[in-house]
Amino acid sequence: MLPRLPFLACLFLALLLAGPPAAAQTPPAETTRSLAQAEGDLRAVDRALDGRVDADARTALRTKAAAAQQAARGAAADIAEQLALVEARIAGLGPVTAGTTEEPEIRAQRQRLAAERAALDAATKRGRLADVEAQQLLDEIARGQAEQLNQTLSTRVASPITPAFWQAVVRAVPRDWRRIDVFLRDGSAQVVLQWRGAPPWQALLGVVLAVALLFPVRAAGRRIGQRYLIGSTPGHRVRRSAFAIFSVTVGTVTPLLAALALVQGFRWAGLLPERWSALLDGLVTATGFAAFVGAVFGAVLMRSQPSWRIAPIADETATRVRPLSWMLAALAFASILIDAFNAAVGASQAAMVATQAIEALLHLLLIGWFLLLLGRLRVERAAAEDAGSLTTSAGLGAVTLVAWLLVGAAAIALLAGYIGLSIFVARVIVWTVILASALFLLMHAADDVATSLFQRDSRVGQALVRGLGLRPSLVDQFGLLLSATLRLALVLLSLGLLLSPFGAGGVGGIFGRLGSFAQGVEVGGIAISPGAILRSVAVLVIGLALVRGFMGWLEKRYLPATDLDGSGRNSVGLIARYVGIALAVIWSLASLGIGVERIALLLSALSVGIGFGLQAITSNFVSGLILLTERPIKIGDWIRVGTDEGDVKRISVRSTEIALADHSTLIVPNSELITKSVLNKTLAMPLGRIQIQFSVPLDEDAQKVRRIVLDAFEAEAAVLAEPAPAAFVDAITDGRILFNCFAHVASPRDAYGARSNVFLALLHRFREEGIDIGTVPQRLELATGPGLGPGIDIVPRSTPN
Incomplete structure (x- = not known):
């Protein structure tokens, strides 16, 4: 089965590259109508942008322009394919030969193809022009959003601590009260008018459904989750993650459906006027968002079921933080509902600014309370435990410090009269915490499901190993790669959601706004400005953080699941780290406006210095x-x-x-x-070798000596049986027998100790057997000559080795 895998892989890759079967070509008439519709939508968006557009209308116009751009691109691509076919047919007819007369059918065919080509070419140019116009409109909408956001953040009113602020609010109270009175009287009049007839059974049904969804249905859903998800799902990690996600779903959907049932019941009964529609929609939105906030924090803290808690949070921390999450949900509900009420009533600017100031103050107080509680818990935990066992990290301390700085800046902005900036910062902090909590749950769930489903011991893993002949490590690797892909997608989605509520168009939009704060100067075609430098530094920090996170996953999760040894993992890790750092630096330079061609030019200039001054470093690097x-x-x-x-x-x-x-x-x-x-010594094989050399007198039994040596090798635990030990007679000289003996151990590191043990064993046995061992006698001859006397022979006695 294994030899077929390369072929199957190539076939699968070929199918992917080939793509789906070619669909039938779009008829020219339908393509033209699609292009005309896109052009009409773009003209409508252009006319709408000539007037004053609010945030909601601008979002709708951006969606419409983006859809028109996609339609224009698709139509242009279809027309380009049809144009290529027509040009191929014209090329098939060939040029007209001079001095010859074509057949009437050929001439008519050539004229028809020429006319069709001209029409298709004009349609293609229209599509490209519509694409360019759509992009210009999208850029204009993005600039309008940035200007509106900058205007909101930079607008300054009287400080809330000054009398002028509250004097404006008091002056607007009579007018606002009249508007509220008219709004309430319209609603009560509609209720009285509808109540005179039959009882509003639709409204009563909506109330009943809302109560049922909020209490018995919600409780039943949680019981079902505890019974089936906790009791039946395989794997503790999967059960825990599934229960957390199910708790968030039930805690969010049931209140949202209850609010929808209540509002829809009142609408079907006709109890409320059309003017109340925006307030009812605000009620649904506030209920759903507040329920989501409470459910997410409830699933993260799991105060009532600590054994199923995913986050590494102590029970005391969960107990003391949980009330703050309820306060946050209530504050979110009240903020959304009050904003909808002000919009529906038509409250004055002073009243809306005062409402925003109160909301900003309450948000900042709640955030500050949470930070103080978090600091107190860390101090208590540090006092109760040793410093070495403290689980709080430096990252949490850095995040807390940044949060305190933001809260302080928002408080100063609030006191200075920058109400929009203050509420913006407060909402960013709150939304970041909510989104980070939801992302934490989703990332853990994705990792648990992917790594548990695609594991060598799971049913799916065993089926893949047995059915396709895959190695078990490949199944584990696929699970880890799938987990990383899902979590990366969740992070990207969370970034979009983090920026979307505040009118931002993604990461690029935020960096674009950073660059618009200061124009700077242009040097050599590169714009150098504070915004560009901050953007480049931010991109470099993000890139290095991504490299660090990827290396942590690679070294701790993926490489241990492979068949590589420690050295192979080290090689892959080092190469990946340096490549990632290089890509982060290139990404940072590109965000600064330095393209790849400029980087190549810089490297070519540095190569001269490298050639003269950095030869040793370059040589070591290449080596x-x-x-x-x-x-x-x-x-x-x-x-x-x-x-x-x-x-x-x-x-x-x-x-x-x-x-x-x-x-x-x-x-x-x-x-x-x-x-x-x-x-x-361990490249080819990890074995080590012992070599022992000695000599015995010629009258000793060589076979007996050899047997003693082999017994000593066999008695030593470090000596391997395969390859087998060996004892050889190396030479017979000067009345002695020279032995050269060999044995192998598991590692060269074990050779010295094993050799010493064998020597001790041989010395003991030879002493018991009365065998004399030593070295070969050496002969020292003193030369004779004039004045030297007779020669002297010194034959030393054999001494033990």
Whole structure:
């Protein structure tokens, strides 16, 4: 089965590249109508932008312009395909030969194709022009949104702590009260008018449904989740995540449906006038959002079921934070409903500004309360536990500090009269916390489901291993990659949701607004401004953070699931880290306006300096890449460099660290390992060898001595049975028998200790057997000559080895 996998993979890739079967071409008439409709929509958007447009209308116009742009692009692409077919047919007819007369049918065909080509070419140009006009309208809408946001943030009114602010509110009270009175009297009149007839059973039914959904249905849903999700779903992690997501769904949907039933019942009964429609819609929105806030924080804290809590939060923390989440949900409900009421009544500007100031103050007080509570809990936890066991991280402290700075800035803006800026910052903080909590739950759920479903021990994993012949590690890797993909998609979606409530068009829109604060100067075609520098720094920080997060996932999650050894993981990790850092730097430079061609020009200029002053560093860097790719030396190898030998502990792109026997570390430049001879004792195989040499007198029984040696090897636990030990007679010289004996151990690191143990065992046995061992006798001859006397022979007695 395994040999077929490359073919199946190639076939699957070919199917992906081939794409779906070619659909039938769009008829020219239908394509023209689609293009005309897109042009009409763009003209309507252009006319609408000539007048004053509010935020909601601008959002609708942006959606309409984007849809028209997509339609124009699609129509232009279809027409371009049809134009290519017509041009191919014209090319098939060939040019008209001079001096010849074409047949009437051919001439008519040529004229018809020429006319069709001209019409299609004109339609293609119309489509491209509509695409350009749509993009211009989208840019204009984005600029309008940025200007409106900047105007809201920069608008200054009288400070709420000054009498002028409240004097304006008091002056507007009579007019606002009359508007509220008219609004309420219209509603009560409509209720009285409808109540005179038959009882409003639609409204009563809506109330009954709302009460049923809020209490018995919601409680039944939670019981069903506890019974089936907790009791039946395989895997504790999956059950825990599924229960959290189900709790959020039930806690959000049931109040939202209850509000919809109540509002729809009143509408069907005709109890309320059309003027109340915006307020009713605001009631539904406020109920749904407040329910979502309460459900999300309830699922994160899990105060009543701590064993099913996903977040690493202590029980005391969950108990003390939970009331703040209810206050936040109530504040969100009241804020949305009051804003809808002010819009429906037509409240004065002073009343709306006062309402925003109160909302900003309440939000900041609640955020400050939460930060104080969080700080108190951290202090209590630090006092109760040792500093080494404290689970709070520096990241949480940094986030808390940033939150305090934002709260302080918003409070100063509120006191200075920048009400819009203050409420904007407060809502950003609250929305960020809510979205981060929901993202935390979704990311854990995605990871739990993906890694539990695609696991070698799961049913799906076993089916893939047995059915397709995949390696179990590939199933684990696919689960981790699927988890990473899902979580990345959730992060991108969360970024869009984080920026969307405040009129932002995504990350690029925010960076665009940062660049619009200061124009700066242009040097060499590159715009240098404070906004561009801040944007580049922000992009670099984001890029490095993404690289760090990716490396953490790669080294802790993905690489352990592969079949690579420690050295292979180190090589992949180092290469991935340097490539990621390089991409982050290139991304940062590109955001500053420095293109790839400018970066290449800069590198070519630096190459001169590299050639003269950085030869050694470049040589070590290239040698490090060779070591990481060819891997002649791996982490854990036992190598000898010169007179030093030890274990390879770390390989970087500049140097290699070797742990020596005396616990010191030898740092060797990589070029030394590439250009010079290095002894790698564990490259081919990890075995070590013991060599023992000695001699016995010629009258000793050589077979007996050999048996004693082999017994000593067999008695040593570190000596391997395969390859088998061996004892050889190396030579017979000067009345002695020379033995050369070999044995193998599991690692070269075990050879020295095993050799010593074998020596001790041999000395003991030879002493018991009365066998004399030693070295070969050496003969020392003193030369004779004039004045030296006779020669002297000194034959030393054999001494034990």
